[in-house]
Amino acid sequence: MATTRSHRAQIRPLAEAVADLVHDGDAVAMEGFTHLIPFAAGHEIIRQGRRELELIRMTPDLLYDQMIGMGCARRLVFSYAGNPGVGSLHRLRDAVEHGWPAPLAIEEHSHAGMANRYAAGASNLPFGILRGYTGTDLVAHTDVRFVTCPFTGEELAAVPALRPDVAIVHAQEADRRGNVQLWGIPGVQKEAVLAAARALVTVERVVDELEPRAGGIVIPGWVIDAIAVAPRGAHPSYAHDLTERDNDFYKEWDRLSRDREEFQAWMREHVLDATEVPA
Amino acid sequence: MSGDVQTIVAARRLADARSVFIGVGRPSTAAILAREIINPELVLVYESGTIGAKPRTIPLSIGDGELAATADFVVSVPEMFNYWIQPGRIEVAFLGAAQVDPRGALNSTVIGDYAAPRTRLPGAGGAPEIARGCPRVMVVAPHSRRTFVAQLDFLTTPTAPEAVITDLGVLEPGDDGELTLTEIHPGVTVEQVRENTGWDLKVAGDLRVTDAPTAEEQRALEELVAR
Numbered sequence: 001m002a003t004t005r006s007h008r009a010q011i012r013p014l015a016e017a018v019a020d021l022v023h024d025g026d027a028v029a030m031e032g033f034t035h036l037i038p039f040a041a042g043h044e045i046i047r048q049g050r051r052e053l054e055l056i057r058m059t060p061d062l063l064y065d066q067m068i069g070m071g072c073a074r075r076l077v078f079s080y081a082g083n084p085g086v087g088s089l090h091r092l093r094d095a096v097e098h099g100w101p102a103p104l105a106i107e108e109h110s111h112a113g114m115a116n117r118y119a120a121g122a123s124n125l126p127f128g129i130l131r132g133y134t135g136t137d138l139v140a141h142t143d144v145r146f147v148t149c150p151f152t153g154e155e156l157a158a159v160p161a162l163r164p165d166v167a168i169v170h171a172q173e174a175d176r177r178g179n180v181q182l183w184g185i186p187g188v189q190k191e192a193v194l195a196a197a198r199a200l201v202t203v204e205r206v207v208d209e210l211e212p213r214a215g216g217i218v219i220p221g222w223v224i225d226a227i228a229v230a231p232r233g234a235h236p237s238y239a240h241d242l243t244e245r246d247n248d249f250y251k252e253w254d255r256l257s258r259d260r261e262e263f264q265a266w267m268r269e270h271v272l273d274a275t276e277v278p279a
Numbered sequence: 280m281s282g283d284v285q286t287i288v289a290a291r292r293l294a295d296a297r298s299v300f301i302g303v304g305r306p307s308t309a310a311i312l313a314r315e316i317i318n319p320e321l322v323l324v325y326e327s328g329t330i331g332a333k334p335r336t337i338p339l340s341i342g343d344g345e346l347a348a349t350a351d352f353v354v355s356v357p358e359m360f361n362y363w364i365q366p367g368r369i370e371v372a373f374l375g376a377a378q379v380d381p382r383g384a385l386n387s388t389v390i391g392d393y394a395a396p397r398t399r400l401p402g403a404g405g406a407p408e409i410a411r412g413c414p415r416v417m418v419v420a421p422h423s424r425r426t427f428v429a430q431l432d433f434l435t436t437p438t439a440p441e442a443v444i445t446d447l448g449v450l451e452p453g454d455d456g457e458l459t460l461t462e463i464h465p466g467v468t469v470e471q472v473r474e475n476t477g478w479d480l481k482v483a484g485d486l487r488v489t490d491a492p493t494a495e496e497q498r499a500l501e502e503l504v505a506r
């Protein structure tokens with residue numbers, strides 16, 4: 001049950017790492033809370049034509065909008081499915097409202113619920129607990145139960161641990177032994193990596209030695225399966241201190257993703273016919 | 280202009296607050312304005328984990344780089360919800376919603392039936408636990424019959440806000456907990472507010488007209504938006 005990776009992360013080309021670690025039908029968690037979103041890895045999954053994925057992510061963002069629109073997903077587990085500060089995710093809405101390109105099952109939680117589900121998975125506990133969900137209509141539509149605290153008698157929400165087959169995150173840098181450091185908004189990436197059976201980390205660059213950063217989070221190479229170098233691999237999201245969030249693209253996506261054909265044409269030109277950046 | 284009054288009225292409500300939890304959009308603009316001209320010690324907290332952010336420009340997303348770069352400190356999502364929000368350490372929550380009911384409960388999940396929605400909205404995000412954890416909740420929403428409804432299509436966030444600040448006025452709970460019109464913005468009529476509310480809106484006996492934005496408030500807001 002507990003994940004014990006005794007190996008050292010291998011630095012590999014992205015296409016190879018994705019082919020090895022992500023399979024049809026897998027539960028895949030690609031995290032990054034508005035920051036460090038692993039777009040390059042997601043685009044590689046789309047290029048490899050993965051199908052029937054259970055996509056897990058607190059904030060699906062443009063990345064899952066693209067993967068859903070390209071038919072990679074059968075199910076979505078999430079807590080906030082919007083284009084941050086802009087509006088709707090049109091491909092996701094089309095899938096939920098009209099079943100295009102395929103019906104999409106959804107399981108939705110609150111952010112606090114998802115965060116505690118990841119933390120429980122990372123802790124190898126069966127569930128997370130929090131004060132929440134009480135009185136919401138979510139209770140009737142999602143996987144939450146209520147438990148009584150054995151010490152105080154307080155009723156608390158219990159949410160099942162997330163145990164993805166594979167977690168994929170993006171970070172600023174890795175050293176040659178596969179240790180990873182990320183800084184800026186840390187989101188829930190560390191928890192996702194530790195909760196998953198397999199983990200892939202894409203990085204902006206490989207360095208000889210990680211230099212400790214204020215607020216930096218280090219994930220050791222021995223809990224990661226593969227590192228792939230993907231410069232600008234978070235675009236249109238960003239890597240703090242290295243690249244800027246492309247707010248104009250987030251606004252532009254609102255327009256070009258509304259129409260199915262325009263969306264497909266964009267994906268063909270920018271994803272399907274593109275190749276990954278060589279490592 | 281009415282939107283400006285809404286932002287300024289929301290900012291004034293933060294005059295004595297220690298900390299405020301905000302999403303992007305008008306609540307964020309109001310909180311940034313409050314910190315600049317009303318309450319310089321105000322701690323701005325964004326869901327992305329940035330605590331004590333000091334943005335000079337209006338962020339598009341809660342994860343914009345400026346928020347992390349200017350924050351007192353930045354925390355993970357589990358830490359944000361478990362250590363800061365759940366125990367009530369963030370004093371005020373500014374929330375938005377697609378629908379608000381007569382008691383101030385909120386829907387941000389779907390319009391129509393859940394299984395076959397007419398409009399799929401983004402969903403809960405942090406709202407249910409933020410509303411539950413923060414001691415003071417205020418809602419900032421545009422005033423229309425689409426938003427102010429007698430019955431929510433989906434109850435995302437059970438809450439009883441101390442104020443709902445709209446572009447037409449301010450609603451506050453009466454003795455029975457039902458939202459009551461307590462302030463109208465300059466130039467707005469009671470009839471106009473009632474026409475734009477999807478239930479028979481009660482009006483306070485001591486209804487006030489919002490103080491018009493001062494020249495300083497108006498100038499500061501214009502400067503902020505233009506930056």
